[in-house]
Amino acid sequence: MKRREFIKVSSLLGTSAAVAPPFMLGGCVTNPPPGTGVVSKSPTICDMCFWKCAGEVYKEDGELWKITGNEDDLHSGGRLCTRGTGGPGAYLDRDRLKKPLMRVTVDGRQTFQEVSWDEALHFISEKMQGIAASAGPERLAMLHHGAGGHHFLHLLRAFGSNSHAEPAFAQCRGPRDVGFRLTVGESASSPERTDMANAKCIVLLGSHIGENLHNAQVQTLAEAINKDVTLITVDPRFSVPAGKSKYWLPIKPGTDIALLLAWMNVLISEDLCDTDYLDRYAIGFEQLAEHVREYTPEWVYLETGIRPEVIRETARELAKAAPAAIVHPGRHAVWYGDDTQRSRAIAMLNALLGSWNRKGGFYIPEKVALPEYPIPEYPKPKFSTGDAYPGKWPFASQGVTNGVIDASIGEDAFFKGWLVYGTNLPQSIPAVKDKLRAAANSLDLLVVVETMPSEMTGYADVILPECTYLERYDDLRNSGERHPSLALRMPAFEPKYESKPGWWIAKQLGNRLGLEEYFPWQDYAEKLDWQLQQVGSSLEEMQKIGVKNFPRKYPLYFRDGQRVQFATPSRKIELYSQQLADKGFDPMPVYTPPEPVPSGYYRLNYGRMPAHTFGKTTNNPLLFQLAPENQLWVNPMVANEWSIKNAEYVRLASPSGAISNKIRVRVTERIGPDSVFMAHGFGHKSKRLRLTAGVGADDSELMSNIKIDPIMGSTGMRSNFVTFVKEQA
Numbered sequence: 187m188k189r190r191e192f193i194k195v196s197s198l199l200g201t202s203a204a205v206a207p208p209f210m211l212g213g214c215v216t217n218p219p220p221g222t223g224v225v226s227k228s229p230t231i232c233d234m235c236f237w238k239c240a241g242e243v244y245k246e247d248g249e250l251w252k253i254t255g256n257e258d259d260l261h262s263g264g265r266l267c268t269r270g271t272g273g274p275g276a277y278l279d280r281d282r283l284k285k286p287l288m289r290v291t292v293d294g295r296q297t298f299q300e301v302s303w304d305e306a307l308h309f310i311s312e313k314m315q316g317i318a319a320s321a322g323p324e325r326l327a328m329l330h331h332g333a334g335g336h337h338f339l340h341l342l343r344a345f346g347s348n349s350h351a352e353p354a355f356a357q358c359r360g361p362r363d364v365g366f367r368l369t370v371g372e373s374a375s376s377p378e379r380t381d382m383a384n385a386k387c388i389v390l391l392g393s394h395i396g397e398n399l400h401n402a403q404v405q406t407l408a409e410a411i412n413k414d415v416t417l418i419t420v421d422p423r424f425s426v427p428a429g430k431s432k433y434w435l436p437i438k439p440g441t442d443i444a445l446l447l448a449w450m451n452v453l454i455s456e457d458l459c460d461t462d463y464l465d466r467y468a469i470g471f472e473q474l475a476e477h478v479r480e481y482t483p484e485w486v487y488l489e490t491g492i493r494p495e496v497i498r499e500t501a502r503e504l505a506k507a508a509p510a511a512i513v514h515p516g517r518h519a520v521w522y523g524d525d526t527q528r529s530r531a532i533a534m535l536n537a538l539l540g541s542w543n544r545k546g547g548f549y550i551p552e553k554v555a556l557p558e559y560p561i562p563e564y565p566k567p568k569f570s571t572g573d574a575y576p577g578k579w580p581f582a583s584q585g586v587t588n589g590v591i592d593a594s595i596g597e598d599a600f601f602k603g604w605l606v607y608g609t610n611l612p613q614s615i616p617a618v619k620d621k622l623r624a625a626a627n628s629l630d631l632l633v634v635v636e637t638m639p640s641e642m643t644g645y646a647d648v649i650l651p652e653c654t655y656l657e658r659y660d661d662l663r664n665s666g667e668r669h670p671s672l673a674l675r676m677p678a679f680e681p682k683y684e685s686k687p688g689w690w691i692a693k694q695l696g697n698r699l700g701l702e703e704y705f706p707w708q709d710y711a712e713k714l715d716w717q718l719q720q721v722g723s724s725l726e727e728m729q730k731i732g733v734k735n736f737p738r739k740y741p742l743y744f745r746d747g748q749r750v751q752f753a754t755p756s757r758k759i760e761l762y763s764q765q766l767a768d769k770g771f772d773p774m775p776v777y778t779p780p781e782p783v784p785s786g787y788y789r790l791n792y793g794r795m796p797a798h799t800f801g802k803t804t805n806n807p808l809l810f811q812l813a814p815e816n817q818l819w820v821n822p823m824v825a826n827e828w829s830i831k832n833a834e835y836v837r838l839a840s841p842s843g844a845i846s847n848k849i850r851v852r853v854t855e856r857i858g859p860d861s862v863f864m865a866h867g868f869g870h871k872s873k874r875l876r877l878t879a880g881v882g883a884d885d886s887e888l889m890s891n892i893k894i895d896p897i898m899g900s901t902g903m904r905s906n907f908v909t910f911v912k913e914q915a
């Protein structure tokens with residue numbers, strides 16, 4: 187077996203002109219001089235994050251001018267966020283991958299060599315066939331994130347495997363979705379099905395909407411604030427929404443379950459629950475009442491630091507507003523390893539308020555009934571992803587990234603090959619680099635499909651350059667939400683360099699693998715047109731309008747007294763979960779105190795910054811100019827103790843000895859003295875990301891103390907501690 191060295195994707199790639207494009211002045215897209223040129227526009231779906239806002243790409247004389255929101259798009263309120271407006275930077279980035287690259291050994295040293303598409307695809311299909319013949323197609327797994335991954339999932343399934351995992355589950359919203367499913371039988375959806383614009387009271391529990399810039403959510407929260415919603419923000423940090431809240435509850439990190447149980451205690455002991463709703467729809471109320479009896483506001487105060495009268499007052503505010511009350515499910519829910527239980531507590535609290543599927547609480551999402559293009563049935567795989575880690579995480583409803591990675595290490599590893607699409611695992615999974623190296627050494631094939639020379643590409647056998655979202659068709663957007671709609675992403679430009687669209691790459695591989703019948707269309711336009719014709723539209727129409735809104739077929743909320751079957755074993759909302767009890771877990775959430783902060787250390791808090799999406803946009807030339815680096819929030823007392831000045835650079839160290847890149851300090855009262863805070867996505871190591879390489883610190887590399895949720899396998903990341911290593915002058 188060959189050993190793979192980590193290769194820095196280096197100067198093998200050609201460079202393009204070093205001049206800034208004409209519209210890139212001062213970090214934002216500027217208007218061209220009036221009256222010049224011919225302006226045209228075409229529709230797109232933004233890919234600067236995963237929210238999928240519909241936009242319009244404007245060109246002047248065929249040259250990219252700007253991207254704006256599509257005014258008919260209810261999903262985005264017709265507007266793009268800062269990152270969406272910076273989309274041209276993704277297309278123009280000089281550091282983009284330009285040609286397929288293959289790992290070769292030259293003079294005993296491994297390096298990447300430019301190869302033709304033919305050569306790269308031939309190599310991959312031979313290896314895939316080898317894996318299928320020797321071990322079975324199921325031994326090929328996919329790790330992915332983002333809409334474009336669908337083309338490769340289709341290829342994987344046609345090939346005979348359904349083994350896949352994404353960090354959007356185990357490193358993001360997995361525990362939330364599982365917690366809600368265990369309780370109300372459904373997930374909180376993406377986009378989140380919160381009816382914020384109609385809510386009278388909203389609790390944000392560690393969900394920093396405003397810094398977390400999911401577009402429509404920010405707009406509906408702003409709408410609610412304009413209508414005088416009672417906003418309660420529970421966050422140890424004075425976040426953007428905390429500043430707009432009636433109540434800011436600076437909770438002691440890791441104690442949220444105690445607060446949620448105390449709120450339930452108040453609602454039940456003061457008879458403030460929606461008893462009609464509970465009688466009709468829920469089971470386990472008596473057990474819950476008994477369970478939360480000990481979680482009195484007085485007791486919980488000692489754990490959370492939130493005064494008993496504030497706990498009571500906020501519980502009453504929620505009850506007063508109910509059912510137009512939302513305890514927001516959050517999104518990045520992987521905190522302390524008890525995350526499914528915390529998410530369950532959130533779902534249960536919403537049930538006590540009667541807000542699930544009620545106006546001002548949660549709504550029932552609806553999609554357009556869009557038929558799939560007819561293809562033969564996929565072969566039935568002999569194994570599913572979970573068979574690679576039997577007995578672990580019984581409620582994992584999707585593949586678990588860490589499980590797949592662990593099952594790819596060693597001679598006898600379960601998985602023999604990986605397709606990696608649109609995910610930068612070295613940054614998005616803490617404490618994973620040694621494992622990635624070991625997996626890369628064990629696997630027979632490791633393909634990375636990317637637009638940029640990310641850290642992940644350094645582990646590949648073959649790197650395939652995908653063109654950006656502005657140069658390709660992808661699937662129609664058809665998300666379950668308030669207003670069913672379809673949106674089109676189409677190419678505004680020919681793919682630059684030798685990059686290719688994902689659908690083309692998947693189809694080429696399919697053809698080489700004898701799977702032509704799964705790719706019966708000539709190109710993706712043909713497939714999309716067929717689908718659109720089935721719902722009374724056409725590609726031609728969508729190319730003009732970009733977004734088509736459809737009427738709802740079903741009510742947005744439960745009707746009064748409606749009989750409902752929930753998708754749980756009891757067909758009711760399960761306040762008491764027999765499913766969990768049967769597998770040896772607590773049937774109702776139990777609070778366990780978080781690990782204390784070791785002396786001399788600070789809790790590592792992290793989150794989002796408005797101008798960037800993780801590490802995916804930090805090299806974007808437009809967004810780089812807006813926000814070149816992340817900052818470390820430090821409380822003045824702590825700064826004083828360490829003699830650290832505002833704007834000074836420091837390094838951080840973890841208890842296991844990891845040292846971060848240097849990061850600029852922002853001294854602020856908005857963070858307490860027990861924690862520091864930074865935005866995730868910086869501190870890139872790949873030198874070919876020439877703008878962002880080495881700039882700012884990476885929270886992931888400081889995370890050695892991760893807490894895996896035993897229920898569904900997610901990676902709790904908030905239990906990490908750091909201390910300062912001062913830069914020598």
Ligand SMILES: Nc1nc2c(c(=O)[nH]1)N[C@H]1C(S)=C(S)[C@@H](COP(=O)(O)OP(=O)(O)OC[C@H]3O[C@@H](n4cnc5c(=O)[nH]c(N)nc54)[C@H](O)[C@@H]3O)O[C@H]1N2
Nearest residue numbers: 331357358608609610614635636637638640800802866886
């Ligand atoms: N330490 C830490 N870890 C985290 C988080 C955190 O806050 N802190 N957040 C977690 C969360 S919430 C999530 S959702 C995950 C996200 O984790 P990932 O999905 O891995 O996100 P990124 O790190 O942005 O990596 C996306 C990669 O896709 C590439 N890419 C961009 N556009 C395209 C395209 O059109 N085609 C292809 N093929 N590739 C493209 C980018 O260049 C980039 O390398 O990370 C999780 N991990």
Ligand SMILES: Nc1nc2c(c(=O)[nH]1)N[C@H]1C(S)=C(S)[C@@H](COP(=O)(O)OP(=O)(O)OC[C@H]3O[C@@H](n4cnc5c(=O)[nH]c(N)nc54)[C@H](O)[C@@H]3O)O[C@H]1N2
Nearest residue numbers: 392393394398399423439440517518793795796798799800
């Ligand atoms: N601009 C921008 N927006 C984004 C993204 C992006 O990369 N950039 N990524 C998107 C994605 S994929 C996701 S998943 C979401 C994530 O967005 P969110 O779900 O909002 O989550 P986080 O980014 O983890 O930030 C959570 C907040 O939790 C607070 N916090 C920390 N510890 C605790 C605690 O113990 N208790 C409580 N109550 N609060 C705590 C932090 O101070 C922080 O303010 O953002 C999305 N939106």
Ligand code: SF4
Nearest residue numbers: 232235238239267270
């Ligand atoms: S929220 Fe912003 S970055 Fe995300 S899809 Fe919408 S406009 Fe693009």
Ligand SMILES: [Mo]
Nearest residue numbers: 354358359518
């Ligand atoms: Mo996420």
